[in-house]
Amino acid sequence: xxxxxxxxxxxxxxxxxxxxxxxxxxxxxxxxxxxxxxxxxxxxxxxxxxxxxxxxxxxxxxxxxxxxxxx
Amino acid sequence: xxxxxxxxxxxxxxxxxxxxxxxxxxxxxxxxxxxxxxxxxxxxxxxxxxxxxxxxxxxxxxxxxxxxxxxxxxxxxxxxxxxxxxxxxxxxxxxxxxxxxxxxxxxxxxxxxxxxxxxxxxxxxxxxxxxxxxxxxxxxxxxxxxxxxxxxxxxxxxxxxxxxxxxxxxxxxxxxxxxxxxxxxxxxxxxxxxxxxxxxxxxxxxxxxxxxxxxxxxxxxxxxxxxxxxxxxxxxxxxxxxxxxxxxxxxxxxxxxxxxxxxxxxxxxxxxxxxxxxxxxxx
Numbered sequence: 001x002x003x004x005x006x007x008x009x010x011x012x013x014x015x016x017x018x019x020x021x022x023x024x025x026x027x028x029x030x031x032x033x034x035x036x037x038x039x040x041x042x043x044x045x046x047x048x049x050x051x052x053x054x055x056x057x058x059x060x061x062x063x064x065x066x067x068x069x070x071x
Numbered sequence: 072x073x074x075x076x077x078x079x080x081x082x083x084x085x086x087x088x089x090x091x092x093x094x095x096x097x098x099x100x101x102x103x104x105x106x107x108x109x110x111x112x113x114x115x116x117x118x119x120x121x122x123x124x125x126x127x128x129x130x131x132x133x134x135x136x137x138x139x140x141x142x143x144x145x146x147x148x149x150x151x152x153x154x155x156x157x158x159x160x161x162x163x164x165x166x167x168x169x170x171x172x173x174x175x176x177x178x179x180x181x182x183x184x185x186x187x188x189x190x191x192x193x194x195x196x197x198x199x200x201x202x203x204x205x206x207x208x209x210x211x212x213x214x215x216x217x218x219x220x221x222x223x224x225x226x227x228x229x230x231x232x233x234x235x236x237x238x239x240x241x242x243x244x245x246x247x248x249x250x251x252x253x254x255x256x257x258x259x260x261x262x263x264x265x266x267x268x269x270x271x272x273x274x275x276x277x278x279x280x281x282x283x284x285x286x287x288x289x290x291x292x293x294x295x296x297x298x299x300x301x302x303x304x305x306x307x308x309x310x311x312x313x314x315x316x317x318x319x320x321x322x323x324x325x326x327x328x329x330x331x332x333x334x335x336x337x338x339x340x341x342x343x344x345x346x347x348x349x350x351x352x353x354x
Binding site for chain 2 (some may be wrong): 009011012015016018019020022024025027028030031032036069
């Protein structure tokens with residue numbers, strides 16, 4: 001225990017890395033256990049819907065439309 | 072808590088107020104007259120008859136209504152103050168421990184019978200409960216002056232101004248809601264408070280760059296190494312002001328005692344513990 005304590009408190013950088021590691025570990029474990037979903041930016045309004053996940057589909061559609069227009 | 076500890080906390084809070092009175096007292100004190108002058112200027116641009124009918128409408132609207140139910144409307148009037156409080160809180164949290172090391176006053180405070188834990192806890196109490204108290208006090212003065220001004224205008228236009236009294240009561244209740252919201256917001260945003268304090272205690276220079284840079288880097292590393300976005304999700308899930316704004320007194324218990332709030336306090340406690348331990352490294 002004393003070895004760990006002296007290692008963590010050796011200097012400011014080891015302490016920072018330890019705190020950040022604990023912070024990330026707790027968050028990732030909690031996220032994995034509770035199944036926190038990956039969220040994307042959803043922007044709804046009466047005129048159109050923008051969902052970032054669909055952005056690539058939207059780009060593909062517009063590319064196909066442009067090619068069709070050129071033909 | 073014994074009497075000596077209470078005296079220590081009282082002295083530490085007094086110190087914080089004296090050292091940061093620009094952020095906690097002068098900032099809202101300058102903002103209030105500017106907003107009042109802007110209101111007077113706008114009123115002067117209006118036609119006197121339109122102004123009279125507007126005051127009459129306001130007095131009629133609030134007359135006899137419950138101040139508790141109408142209070143959330145006046146929370147909108149506090150938005151400029153909340154924005155300034157939020158900005159000042161970020162500046163304070165980033166600077167406070169950094170400044171102690173920069174001007175070497177940390178050596179003096181560590182020679183006093185005050186632990187690092189007490190010092191850091193005092194800073195959190197200051198930003199979460201003391202600073203909002205000053206802002207609400209200034210906002211109360213602002214509402215009081217505004218109501219007196221509206222009453223004078225109402226009397227000069229021969230308007231029944233009883234409703235303005237109800238309006239003032241609703242404004243006062245809104246201050247209480249705003250103050251509770253500030254305390255709940257501090258608890259909800261405790262991980263952010265801890266993060267800023269940690270880098271304030273760590274950085275030798277530019278604590279803002281460290282705090283922002285490391286945050287972005289960790290998020291990037293998680294995505295790059297593990298392909299997950301738990302950190303980004305975590306931040307996004309706590310970024311909505313509706314989660315800590317209290318619109319009715321009945322909401323307080325639900326907002327404080329829920330899983331997300333308590334987990335946030337645990338995460339915040341990890342970072343605050345880091346900031347307390349970091350205080351032992353003096354440049």
